Amino acid sequence: MGRSNTDGASVAASTAPGGMHDRVRTENRDAQSSRVPVDRPPLAGIKRRRWNRRTRKDTWVFVAFAAPNILLILLFTYRPLITNIYYSTLDWTLGSASATAVGIGNYVEFFSSPDASNVLGVTAIFTVTTVGGAMILGLLVALALNQRLKGRTFARAVVFAPYVLSGVGVGLVWLFIFDPTYGVLSWILRGVGQVSPQWVNDPKLALVMVTIVYVWKNLGYCAVVYLAGLQSIPTQLMEAAALDGASNVRRFLSIVVPLLSPTTFFLLITSLLSSLQAFDIIRIMTPSGNGTSTLIFDSYLQAFGSYNRAGYSAAISVVLFVGLLIMTAVQLRFVERKVHYS
Amino acid sequence: MSTETTEAPPNRDRPFSWQNLGRTIAGGYIPLLLATLVVFLPLLWMMLSSLKAPGEIVTTNLTLLPKDPNLQNYADAASTVPFARFFLNSVIVTVVGSTIKCILAVFTAYALVFVRFPFKRVIFLLILVALMVPPQVSVLPNYVLIAGMGGLNTYWGIILPGLGTAFGTFLLRQHFLTLPPAIMESAEIDGAGHWRKLWKIVVPVSVPSIATVALVTIVSEWNEYIWPLIVTDHPDMMTLPVGLTQLVNSDGSTQNWGMLMAGAVIVLLPILVIFAALQRYIVSGLTQGSVTG
Structure with missing residues (x-):
C-alpha cells in the first residue's frame, strides 16, 4: 500500500504541472481547426474510420471490464425479483420436486388471515418507531457534536461505531442486558424496587426490546449524516439571527430545521428502507418471531423456519418489495428535486 | 457614548465567564458524554462479562470487574462449537469476497468512466437501481439456484451471490469522474492502452477511495448474516455470526451468558479494531450517499 501510494504521488507530480499537456492539447486543437476548412472530406473519412476502429476496440474492453460484475448483478439481484413473483403463484414446499399453481392464492391467504x-x-x-427514534436521537447527538468541544471527533467515532458492528453480536450483548434474572437492567430495576418484565417472552415487550437495540445500533449513522448537514449551514446566518436577538430555540426552528430538510428527507428514506430490511437483531434476539414478525422476518420463517412454505414466503417477499419500490420511487423523485434545489 | 460601550457586553457572554462555562458543560459535554457512554458501556460490559467466572455472571449480585479474569468462557465456547473453524471460515469468506468485489468494482467503474460504449447510461442506471434492491428479498430464489448448483455448505456458495457490487462501482465511479482529464490525456499521448492506464494511473491515484470501498466491503462481508445462515447447515462451513446462533438456546430460558459474551467479543472485536484504526474512511464511505445525493 505504501509503495502504490508513492507511485501515485509521483504520477500526480509528473502530471501536475499540466502546462505542457495543456499546451499540446491547445496546439492540436489549433492545428485541427486551421486545417479543417481546407481538406475536409478525406480527413473526415480517415478520422471516422480510425474512430470506428477505436470504438470497436473500446467496446470489447468495456465488455471485458464490466461484464462479470453486471452479469452477477443481473443473476443474483434482478433475476430473483422476477423468480419471486413466479414462486409466489405456487403452492410449493421448499425442497419438494413438485408444486401446484395457485395463482394469487398465496396473496389471498396472506391478506385474509x-x-x-x-x-x-x-x-x-x-x-x-425505529426510524423516528434513530432520527430524533441522531439529531440531538448531532447538535451536541456540532459544538467546538474537546473530544468531539472521538465522540463522533464512538457514536458511529455500533453501525458497523455485527447485528448478531450486538443482539447477544443486549439480550444479556435484558435478561430478566441476570441482566444489568433487572439489577437496576431491582434497585428501585421493581421486578424485571419478561422481555423476550412477552410479545409486546419483545418488540420494544428489538426496537431499542435497533435504534442504539443505527442512531450514530443518523447523527453523522445530520452533523454533515449542520456543518453546511452558513455560520453568518446563525450569527445574524443571534444579533437580531433570536433565541436558541427560535434559531433552531427557523433556520436549522428548514435548512436541514434535504438531509432529513434523505435520512427518512434510507432509514425506512433499512428498517424494513432489519433481520439480524430480530433473528438473534427473538428466534421464534413471537411478537416481532416483520415482513422480512415472517418471509424468512415461512420458507426457512419450520414450515418450508416457499410459495407463501415468496408472496410475502413480493409484498415487501412492492413497499420498498414505492419508497424508492419517492426517493428518486425527491433526489431529483434536491439536485435542482442545490 | 461611554455608557453605551459598557452596556453592550452583558448581552454577550464573555468566553470564560462562569455562566458560559456552565452552559458549555450542560449543553455540550453532558449530552456528548451521555451519548458516548450509552454506546460504550454495553460493549465494555460484554468484554468484562466474557472474562468472568460463571458464578459471577449467574448471580443477582452484580460485580463490575471480574475477580479473577480468565479465558475460560472462550475455551468453553470453543469446546461447545468449532469456534476456530467459524473464525477461519469468516476470514476466508471476507478476504476472498472483498478482494473479488473490489477488483470487480474497479474494473466496472473504470469502464463506465473511461471506456467508450453506447449504452453506458443504461448500464449505470441498472447498477444504481440494484443499489436499492434489498438483498433480503432475493434470498429464496438465490437459495434455490445455489442449492441446485450444489453450492450448499461450500465457500463459493456463500461468496458467489454477493459478488456483484453496485455500491463499490457507484462510489468509485463518482471518484473517477473527479480525476483531471489531463492525467489520462498525457498517458494517451504516450500510447498507453486501457490496461496500463488503469493500473499505472487510475488505481495509484485512487488509493484512498479504493481503501474506502475495501473497508466498507470487509465490514459488510464479515457481518453478513442472512445468506450464510441459509446456505450453511453444517458447522464446519458456518461463518462466525451463523455459528454464534448455534450457541444460543432456542427455548430462550437459560443461556450460558459467559460463553455468549465470549462469542460476541470474537465477532465484534476485529471490526472494532479496524474501525478504531481507520474510522475516517469507513464513516465517509458509509455516509457517502448523503453527500452525493
Whole structure:
C-alpha cells in the first residue's frame, strides 16, 4: 500500500504541472481547426474510420471490464425479483420436486388471515418507531457534536461505531442486558424496587426490546449524516439571527430545521428502507418471531423456519418489495428535486 | 457614548465567564458524554462479562470487574462449537469476497468512466437501481439456484451471490469522474492502452477511495448474516455470526451468558479494531450517499 501510494504521488507530480499537456492539447486543437476548412472530406473519412476502429476496440474492453460484475448483478439481484413473483403463484414446499399453481392464492391467504394484520402491524410499528427514534436521537447527538468541544471527533467515532458492528453480536450483548434474572437492567430495576418484565417472552415487550437495540445500533449513522448537514449551514446566518436577538430555540426552528430538510428527507428514506430490511437483531434476539414478525422476518420463517412454505414466503417477499419500490420511487423523485434545489 | 460601550457586553457572554462555562458543560459535554457512554458501556460490559467466572455472571449480585479474569468462557465456547473453524471460515469468506468485489468494482467503474460504449447510461442506471434492491428479498430464489448448483455448505456458495457490487462501482465511479482529464490525456499521448492506464494511473491515484470501498466491503462481508445462515447447515462451513446462533438456546430460558459474551467479543472485536484504526474512511464511505445525493 505504501509503495502504490508513492507511485501515485509521483504520477500526480509528473502530471501536475499540466502546462505542457495543456499546451499540446491547445496546439492540436489549433492545428485541427486551421486545417479543417481546407481538406475536409478525406480527413473526415480517415478520422471516422480510425474512430470506428477505436470504438470497436473500446467496446470489447468495456465488455471485458464490466461484464462479470453486471452479469452477477443481473443473476443474483434482478433475476430473483422476477423468480419471486413466479414462486409466489405456487403452492410449493421448499425442497419438494413438485408444486401446484395457485395463482394469487398465496396473496389471498396472506391478506385474509390474521397473519396479515399482525405482520403488517408489527412491521409498521417497528419501522415508524425505529426510524423516528434513530432520527430524533441522531439529531440531538448531532447538535451536541456540532459544538467546538474537546473530544468531539472521538465522540463522533464512538457514536458511529455500533453501525458497523455485527447485528448478531450486538443482539447477544443486549439480550444479556435484558435478561430478566441476570441482566444489568433487572439489577437496576431491582434497585428501585421493581421486578424485571419478561422481555423476550412477552410479545409486546419483545418488540420494544428489538426496537431499542435497533435504534442504539443505527442512531450514530443518523447523527453523522445530520452533523454533515449542520456543518453546511452558513455560520453568518446563525450569527445574524443571534444579533437580531433570536433565541436558541427560535434559531433552531427557523433556520436549522428548514435548512436541514434535504438531509432529513434523505435520512427518512434510507432509514425506512433499512428498517424494513432489519433481520439480524430480530433473528438473534427473538428466534421464534413471537411478537416481532416483520415482513422480512415472517418471509424468512415461512420458507426457512419450520414450515418450508416457499410459495407463501415468496408472496410475502413480493409484498415487501412492492413497499420498498414505492419508497424508492419517492426517493428518486425527491433526489431529483434536491439536485435542482442545490 | 461611554455608557453605551459598557452596556453592550452583558448581552454577550464573555468566553470564560462562569455562566458560559456552565452552559458549555450542560449543553455540550453532558449530552456528548451521555451519548458516548450509552454506546460504550454495553460493549465494555460484554468484554468484562466474557472474562468472568460463571458464578459471577449467574448471580443477582452484580460485580463490575471480574475477580479473577480468565479465558475460560472462550475455551468453553470453543469446546461447545468449532469456534476456530467459524473464525477461519469468516476470514476466508471476507478476504476472498472483498478482494473479488473490489477488483470487480474497479474494473466496472473504470469502464463506465473511461471506456467508450453506447449504452453506458443504461448500464449505470441498472447498477444504481440494484443499489436499492434489498438483498433480503432475493434470498429464496438465490437459495434455490445455489442449492441446485450444489453450492450448499461450500465457500463459493456463500461468496458467489454477493459478488456483484453496485455500491463499490457507484462510489468509485463518482471518484473517477473527479480525476483531471489531463492525467489520462498525457498517458494517451504516450500510447498507453486501457490496461496500463488503469493500473499505472487510475488505481495509484485512487488509493484512498479504493481503501474506502475495501473497508466498507470487509465490514459488510464479515457481518453478513442472512445468506450464510441459509446456505450453511453444517458447522464446519458456518461463518462466525451463523455459528454464534448455534450457541444460543432456542427455548430462550437459560443461556450460558459467559460463553455468549465470549462469542460476541470474537465477532465484534476485529471490526472494532479496524474501525478504531481507520474510522475516517469507513464513516465517509458509509455516509457517502448523503453527500452525493
